[in-house]
Amino acid sequence: MASIVIVDGLDLASVRVFLSVVELGSVSKAARRSGMAQPSATARLQKLERQLGVALLDRGPSGSTVTPAGVRVAAACAALLEAAESLVDRADSLRDEQRHLPLAGTRHAIEHFLPRWVAATSLDEVRLHVTDTDTLQVTQAVRSGDAELGLADGPYAPIGLRSEILATEQLVVVVGSSHRWADQSRSVTVHELNAETLVLPRRGSGTRDVVEAALAGHESGVVGEHVEVDSLACARIAAINGEGVAFVPRCRVRQDLERGL
Template structure:
């Protein structure tokens, strides 16, 4: 079945995802190498094509409407698939060189892997990286199946057959909209209050969700209530929290811009340690070689200490 005209051009959707990630049309325009008026025109054209208001524009910048967050969530997989297709086509045109399939959980793929790949390109310019993003379970399955030579996960558990090592540290953060009652709780909340509150959360299989559930069970003996809303991307979760749907627990890497601007408020949990390790995984008993070894070295270059926000 041929694609409809609404979705046949993925470029504007890619631009919309950049607005969601960077927080403004101007920043997205710079990331795409186009002018701000051109970016605004493309986004306005997308809104006309879909018949939906995707952005709420103000003097302080642009943010996604609830409908825009859903569109961005749906479009992400298609844009990533198109990017993978383009990368594959480019690699087929090259004479020689190496192809490196990599899988990464969404947080790592969005906030850490781009920097690592830029460094790898300098070290191994003939290497074509085929990056697949998913939740931690998806990444582990891809490496075990041989679809990825190495992967990056944020989940606390791994199936047998994989070897892992820590490449970065992260801290999960409770975030709420500025108008939420927790935003005024300077002393924070307890683990039991968090467990008793339905959240906006990722889908089952997400490393972030599993780490939170295990931390609550291990440290507080608490079982969290089922999520109020499940979404498959961090961008959509942040949009739902900003609209006041419910609190969420997300990577500190993912919410730095929003908490700095005041769009979201961090809420401390007084009796819960939400720090975690981000790990590189590959098949046990099969040492990494070539570009895979180079990427592993780059990812671990800063050691296991905390990384700066956004990279």
């Protein structure tokens, strides 16, 4: 128990002063380096000697010199300070990790939902590292630990991950203003859809999963001609340009509809 009491009572500042005396060969110089008065440095050194039960310095008229025992203790003192600094560095690193939040999301979720959610939440101490990708890659990033949080689109919750529905929205069929459906008010049938060229995001997209799940619910599927694009933005442009029928979240085409595109 005595050794525990000694360890608990050790003052790292006193250990640092002693190491400065070893390096500089003078208590007064060590005190100046440590930013304290010489009597305070001397008192710290004397307390350290009492705690360790070892004479660290020979004090004489011309100054103090390190004893042979002090020289041998110095190496352990240096190791103690190094371990303490390592502890503080590790704690700093852990605090940085706690403030850092790697997040993967689809571009649609990041652009249209994330800014509002961040603005409504106190994240002053958190640094977001955001990666945009498709729904498949979002779930893979969370499973692998590359992302702690994922924002994905799609009709189903990802298997094996905890999930929560944060927002719902409607996919709408989008065609260019020159398409024959542009002026009609009635709904189109699945048969009519499959007779058209469909503009679909590549596999891995949550939007594509929604479309295929909806068609499957009508005992159909993507059976007609279709083209694949890299993003919802590309699908929207392709539809406006008359290249086919696209499926786009209503919020992405609201302004187009207001402008009559």
